[in-house]
Amino acid sequence: GGSDYSAALIGASLSASEIQIWTDVSGVLTADPRIVRAARTIPRLSYAEAAELAYFGAKVLHPRTIQPAMDAGIPVRICNSHAPDDPGTLVTAEADIWPETVKAIAHKRGITIVQVASARMLGAYGFLRALFDVFERHHTAVDVVATSEVSVSLSVEETAALPQIVAELRRLGEVRVEPRRAVVCIVGEGLRATPGIAARVFDAIRDINVLLVSQGASQVNLTFVVNDAEVGEVVTRLHAALLERDRAPTSVAIPAARPRAGAPLDVCQLARQLIDIPSISGEEAAIARFLAEYLTDLGYRVALADAAPGRPNLFATTGAAPRVVLCTHLDTVPPFIGSHDDGEFIAGRGACDSKGILAAQIVAAERLRADGFAELGLLYVVDEEMGSLGARAANAHPRARECRYVIVGEPTENKLAVGCKGSLRATLRCSGTGGHSAYPERGTSAIDGLLHILTDLRAATWPVDDFFGATTFNIGIIGGGTRTNVLASEAKADLHFRLVTDVDVVRHQLEDIVADRAEIEYLSVTPPMRLTGMPGFQQCVVGFTTDVAHLGHWGAPLLLGPGSMLEAHTAHERIAKAELAGGVDLYVELVRSLIAGHVSTAANARTGKLPMPFTRGGTA
Incomplete structure (x- = not known):
């Protein structure tokens, strides 16, 4: 003691x-x-x-x-x-000192960045003392500090005293506060004296924004600040790049718990195992290997086939020709977030989109097998969150045409989706002449041109359909320019349309509005889909796009899964444990109903009016 x-x-x-x-x-x-x-x-x-x-x-x-x-x-x-x-x-x-130099990756969440900018700093002395006196008076420790000629940026832990601190700092200069950050610390003797360490660190996270960096204050650390929502992904990648020589950037140890054929499966435990294996789009190999071993242990015949190099789809059967296939995707959006169980919900990246669904399908398949139904397959594909490479490759599978029904899992709140919107991704690229911003009349800015186009697109009236609802679009990414005193010579915007009509209708309208003001690059297209209905199930039409459109050879499509798309892709993604268990029951009931022949098509079952509001959100 x-x-x-x-x-x-x-x-x-x-x-x-x-x-x-x-x-x-x-x-x-x-x-x-x-x-x-x-x-x-x-x-x-x-x-x-x-x-x-x-x-x-x-x-x-x-x-x-x-x-x-x-x-x-x-x-x-x-x-x-x-x-x-x-x-x-x-x-x-x-x-x-290890040969690898780096010994560990540590992190601390709940961090706030405070930036103080003041021309009084330039060539002056005593400014930093006055600044840090404020933090001392409020008993607040500072983690990371970076300074320039006219500003100081520092990180502190979240504290109730922050409003008072900010109020006092405003006497010194302009103050900017950035909450919900996290500190990451690379630790190892010899870091400061070892060339190439910083390059390896920042190359591993080259697509993640680093907000603050400190190196040199200590011989043994390199410290930086990132968004809190991305810290799990950052730590995972850095560990792989610096401490796992023979692993891919987000590969992980396979969870130890193995199933026993015939033993009941715990859907919540399996969901957490799957969540704890990072499988961001492009890095699905680890979870595919885990599932291959897991399903083999349960007695399935499992085959892995690359949809792209190092990105395997998984197809499993009992040995019998599959009449019904349960399908969902292996990949998630970034960043990786490990699992957490608070008693009511399971949280973590993919909890509802779609690791929880994957677990529910496997548990449902085992219940059906225990009841003697063997004509069942499991199809798990890569790249749904990006371009559906996995589904497109799976559609050419030699056994696809043996199947009568494919049940695709997405978070529909355990309602049977009888329709889903389509998708069109496009990039607009504008050009300008460039020039000095002091003389805008002597040149043109690509950013100005792009903003005019985007304003026109937002003001336009896009197609509406009685069944699917309204066409919507999102301006997802905007980029352009190099400096504030230079007219931008290039600018671009990435757009994502949710289609309710044939793609050509939207494409022609887009091209008419843009005219010759920008170049349009079309990245991907998925048409809207009317899906198979079923009596006795709650039904809905969803506003997101799925792999269903690319799995046409696998039979009549159905779309159902536990979880809400409003939770998907968020920093606090979660799924209710009760809803997860309910999803297992619904998958079992749906397969039994299909085999019994109680099928109707959405087109025949619908009058053209939506029975329920759209499920908002988005997957791919």
């Missing part, structure tokens, strides 16, 4: 050869195992490394408590009382 500090004092007084501190983990890990399943124990750390890791979230041991041992030169070993044979982590006064 003694503290770490007591152990250090006693050990130092006795001149012990080693102090052992027993806790519930096997030492300090290379990353938070809730985010990185491949995290492993670090054999040896210096005091400086342990201090950095402890401050940035690795709370196994507070280094300040072992200062007496460090002063006496006595190593401290952190051991696991549940696994006494594990060697744990040895913390020593001297550095132990």
Whole structure:
């Protein structure tokens, strides 16, 4: 029951050869195992490394408590009382430099960036003292600091004192506050003196915005700040790039729990296992391998086939020709977010789109097999969130035409979707002459031209359909220009239309509005779909696009799944455990109804009026 500090004092007084501190983990890990399943124990750390890791979230041991041992030169070993044979982590006064240099990736959430800009800084002294006095008066610690000639940016933990701090800082200059950030810290002796480390770090996260960087203040860390919603993805990628030599950027250790044929499956447990395997579009191989082993253990015949290099689709059967196939996608949008169970909901990236659905389909398939129905297949595809490469490849599968029905899983709130909107993705590119912004009359700005076009597009009346509803479009990404004092020579915007008519109707209207003011590049198109209906099921029409349009050879399509698209792609994506269990029941009921022949088409079952509001949101 003694503290770490007591152990250090006693050990130092006795001149012990080693102090052992027993806790519930096997030492300090290379990353938070809730985010990185491949995290492993670090054999040896210096005091400086342990201090950095402890401050940035690795709370196994507070280094300040072992200062007496460090002063006496006595190593401290952190051991696991549940696994006494594990060697744990040895913390020593001297550095132990690994060949890889980097030893761990730590992070801390709940961070706010505060930026103070003032011309009073230029060539002045005393400004920083006045600034940090404000934080001292409010007992608020500062994590990361970066300065320029006229501004200071720093990060602090979320605090109730922040409004008062900001009010006082406004006496010094203009203040900008950016909440919901996270600090990431790369730790290892020799970081500052090792060429190429920073390049490897930032190359691994080259598509993620870094808001603040600090290197050089310590010999053992490189610290930066990112958006809180992206920290899981950042830590996962960095661990793979810096600490997993033979792994792909987001590959993870396969979860240990294996199923037993004939044993009941827990849909919530399986959903969490799947969520904890990162499978961002383009990096689906790890989850495909896991499912191949998992389903093989259950007795399925499993085949993996690449839709693109290193991106395998999975098809599993019982051995019989499949009359009904359950299908969903393996990929998720970024960033990776590990699973969490609060008792009522399971949260994490893909909880509802579509790891939870995947788990529900597997559990439903096992219930159907237990009831003697063997003419069942499982089809899990890659790239749904991008261009549906997996579904397009799967449509050419030699066994596709054996199937009568394909049930595609997407979050429809456990309602049978009898229609889904189509999709058109396009990029507009405008050109300008460039020139100095002090003389706008001497040139043209591509950004101005692009904004005029986008204003016209937003003011236009787009097609409406009695069945599908209204055409909508989103201006997803805008880019252009190089500096504020230069007229932009290039600008572009990425658009995403949700179609309710034939694509040519929207395409011709788009081209008429744009005319010769910009170039249009069409990226992908998926037509709107009327789907198969079924008596006895709640029905809806959804506003998002799915893989259904690309799976025509697999038989009559149906669209159903637990979860809400309003939760999908968010930082707090989640699915109710009760809804997940209900999804299993509905999949079982739907397959039984299909086999019994209780089928109607949406076109025949509908009068042209929508029975329910659109399910808003979007998948691919």
